[in-house]
Amino acid sequence: MRLFHNYHYIASMLLFCIGLYTVIVRRNIIKKLIGLNIMETSVFLFLISLGYLDGGIAPIGIGGADPSRMVNPLPQALILTGIVVAVSVTALALALVILLYRQYGTLDVDRLFRDEETGGEEGEEKGETA
């Protein structure tokens, strides 16, 4: 029953796995970045639901709101930072994607890493992540 009560957690873990699946399995690099973003938001969802309080109110003290009923503001502050970080990483990765496409003419990981000119082991470099 506790598991059902924590359905937000389950959802975020599910989204995390969807994202990770995309990052690992899909071969298109923009798709991988979408997966990355899904992963990120899932973790944000997880952290925010950690700070939730049943019947809580938003942590904004206008009009004499009762502090003891407010939800936990700390994860929200953290995730704000997290969102900014996520955008930054996405922007950089997309810039790299644009440059990669200019140079290789493909967005497919397999094609990108097929002609590994710098040596390295061929088998392991199919965009595996973890």
Added chain:
Amino acid sequence: MISLVFIAALFALLLYVVANMPPMGDPDNPTNSSEVIERYLEKGGEETHADNVVTGIIINYRGYDTMGEVTVIFCALAAVLAVLGRERRGRIYAYVDRSRVPSSVIVRTMVALLVPFIILFSVYTILHGEISPGGGFQGGAIVGGSMIVFTTIFGLLESSQRIPQRLRFPLEGSAVITFFAVGALGLAGGGNFLTFAWPEIAGNLQPSLVVWLTVLVETGIGLGGAMVLISILFSMIREEEEIAVVP
């Protein structure tokens, strides 16, 4: 296939963890019952002079994190510019619009009608960050959004003339610089770095001083964030084969 199994296993593991986690929303679980939160919620208003506790935490209690955050934004800009290069300074470049179709008059007019409101709304978000939801970066992102639509509709040529590089360039780092300056000011007041409150100097002025500094920092973040987002966008939109238009 292996990766699918791996992910399924990971999901099972995570589910197991989640099943063993404290129930969500319970006032007694560790996140909600720690003394950290109590102080934030009960004294946050007095100590940071921000009704929005989240803003109080961001700017004041955990200001160092936010300083890192604005550095991340700046770093993203530096990184994107290092990878893609900036649209060039001093000369006007025509944007090779792949579509070569002017945008719709209706959309142009509507955007022109809405942009002032979007900008004013973002100013409101920035300046009222401490009493209502929002704050520096949100405001910056909204301005960034308005500039995005402006750029896509009016083209890079026009928008990079309207928001020229000599305007963006000095403002991009404003977030970090403001934060550092305010932090150093706290040091000068006898406190630690990033102290917003210094009783020795301020005295009765203390509350309004803290509020003003918060607003200052938020404004810095907003300006910096907006400019960074716009610059990143321009740098990504710009075509490699820009055509030089001699002025």
Added chain:
Amino acid sequence: MGGGYAFSRRLLLCIILFAFWIALTATLALYDLVLGAVCSAFVAVLTVALLGRALDPRITPMVLLRLPWFLLRLIWEIIKANYDVAKIILHPRLPIDPEIVEYRTYLPGDLPRTVFSDSITLTPGTVTVELEEDLLKIHCLCPYHQEGLAGLERMVAWLFGVKRHG
């Protein structure tokens, strides 16, 4: 375009923005009012600089006064449109015969045309899909939907005080 005209335009924009600000802040405290005045003036100057000629000068106090009445009529049109569309959609056989028709409007300037085409989009069975100079391409769901266009055009002309010539 003289300096004085630009100034009055800015002032009007500033006043509208100030009203928007008051609605946003939801308070009449002095601090907020002053801040709002400063900010809206700032934003007005900024957007005039930003948008330049894209900002259509046709918004005048007269238009603003006529706007509520126009809006009411527009809303009535919208309600009629929705009734119409609902009837079509919920009809089991989907009685539509769409086509793209062209319509030449006599309304001058970007803003009236924009308002006109947006009104077309919101009124029965018609969606503007293209506007080039004075030529509108309108997607009509059923042929009879074209009939309402002229009336709508008159309404917009009234709003902006445009006289039909020629």
Added chain:
Amino acid sequence: MDDFLTVIALIISLNAVVCLYRAAIGPTAQDRLLGVNIVGTKTLVVVILVTFIQAEGFFLDVAIVYTLLLFVVTVALSRYLEAEGWEEM
């Protein structure tokens, strides 16, 4: 009244699931954009409803951002879609 509003919000969000069907099957990108735009409008309404269910007025700011950003995204995306050089779907 709160329960009533919740039911309305529920209906609208289920409605949004149906709209996602259009966004999912296309067939053209414009269809998807339209679907997402409608989902966005519905989300906006749900935001407003939830604001009143939770009785927290400041969420209306979020709703305003929603409208503005929905406009921004739709217009920007359709501008990109109208460009030539896209392969047919």
Added chain:
Amino acid sequence: MVQDIVAGAFCCVGTFFFLVGTTGLIRMPDVFSRLHPSTKCDTLGACSLIVGMAVYSGWSWELLKLIIIACFVLLSSATCGHAIGRSALRGDIKCWRRKNGVEDGHGT
């Protein structure tokens, strides 16, 4: 009480039009005709729900914000509909015709 009933009525109307819009979105044959239900029904649905909420909230500052939102919805949804329609037209998407199946819809 009366307030609540009026608000509820508005909400029901809005929801109804939303449902209609969704049905149209699914049923209609091509992008252009899908624009009709989406722009009109969504605008009216959203506006009437907003009005319902405005009635529900009564005279307060929130009313002003709701009015602002309603105005934005009015402006933006029509423009969005137009923008999508135009992009479809520019993107050479054929207009669906009843008489002889699919034919070129540009009228030229």
Added chain:
Amino acid sequence: MGAYRHFPVFMVTVPLVCAVLLPFLGYLRQKWVPWAAMLPLAFSSVLGLLLIGKIPAEGYLGYELGGWPPPWGIELRVDRVGHFLMLIVCGITLLALAFSRRYISREVSGGRLTAYYVLFLLMSGAMLGFVATGDVFNLFVFMEILALSSYALVAITGNRNAVRAAFKYVLMGAPSSIMVLLAIGFIYSATGTLNMADLTLRIADSRYSEVLIVAYILFVIGFGVKAALFPLHMWLPDAHSIAPSPISALLSGLLVEVSTFAIFRITFSVFSMGSSGLFASTLDAVGIFAAAAVLYGGIMAILQKDLKMMIAYSTVSHIGYIFLGITAMTAEGLTGAMYHMLDHGLAKACLFLCAGNFIFVKGYRRIEDLKGAWRQMPWTCFAFALASISVVAIPPTAGFISKWYLILGNIKGGNYAYVVVLLVGAILAAVYCFRIIYYMFFQPGKEGAWEGESRDAAPSMLAPVWVLSLGTLFFGILSYLLIPSLLDAMNFLL
């Protein structure tokens, strides 16, 4: 309390702020940028040096940012180990920066040059902040600055392989950051705090051990990718070998170690070990991977034809050493790991900078091209040889000391298999290092390979190399200056 308690925060923030200010200088006087970029790092180094002796052996120097006491605000936490690492970071970044002034102007041009220095400073500041922080979430933030700037620095030359390597790095690095964030979420859910000192107390009597264990595993995976622990090292060889040489030096000599230090920190300062057997078994698993890394890295390094690629694989192997020191769980092993960070930082930075010299002067990347290099570039070759000796761990160098302690620690911990692995690793290192030394000094070069104007690299590029290689010697001979205090600190940690 003297003014020195403010030093750590300035060590971190001054490079960051100067990085933001640098574009203005770049706008006014492009030529001054490389010199100006050194100032903040020199400032940090001076502050770091002034801090020597001020930090208590048992405990740490805490600094409450914003004046908020720890569980509420963020705390900086500089213990002796962290301080030691911060000094290494300052020194090596300063030397790499000095090296890059001439080197980078050839590979990068125009506006990117300023961006290079900006990112360099951001990266150095982020590393310092990463080491100094006492807050788990702050760790994440600085990790992201570090990661972003390093992604961009790998790609900065803009050639196809560089961009590809950078993208591979992003594809592995970004999910790992997210995993760290998830781990932070797990820890937070079980304890309700983010401060490391506070976490230690609360983890000890937490009821949610399953959550904590998974959090720990996620931390190890997340930082393991950044640290290129064996199965997660795929990004490393490409990124390290393709990046400009000063950046390779930084990535290989510092970034990887800093990430390892994060695991070290999490393991000993946060989870404080011993609370559950499962932590220990996680660490055992890490030990197995580390042993595999030692062997795999060594073998792969032998197989390489490209000089920088070889050094990169050598890094994979050496990360294994450091992890073996950590998993030994004895004061000697930890001391060895820390000292190996110093040694590895110096030696690897030196090797990469030497490789940079070869590339800069002659454009040679392949190992075979180095035959007879001694005649034209004796200084570079000698420095390379000295650093290689340290990598192989031959007595007077720091490499020997560190490996001695690693072996000692593992013997004390009873992990005799790892002792064998360490010895085999040393033999492998000897094979790949001495091959190059043999090529350099005892083989005749190819026809015309080393002719033309016979000049060694410029003094400004030789000086950093020599400082680094003499550093390995210095810290080898004078190891008694550091080892006792490190041992004290480690004993306190355990």
Added chain:
Amino acid sequence: MGTALNLTFIVLLVVTALLAVLARDLLAAVIIFSAYSLIMALMWQRLQAPDLALTEAAVGAGVTTVLFVVAIFKTRRREEEEE
């Protein structure tokens, strides 16, 4: 009642995420991803995080989506077929 609402939002989230991941047309994926962000903002409203809802609406739905679209516009729209 509130639970049902939350569950619906979660279903919406998962559905949009799956759609975004499975779409072969990259542009469609990105368009759906913007819907995902919008719904995520709704989720955050339910979890009483107004600041985040604002940020997500502005950043996730606005900035990120447009950046993605710009990137797709600069590269290619379809996923390459299997070989």
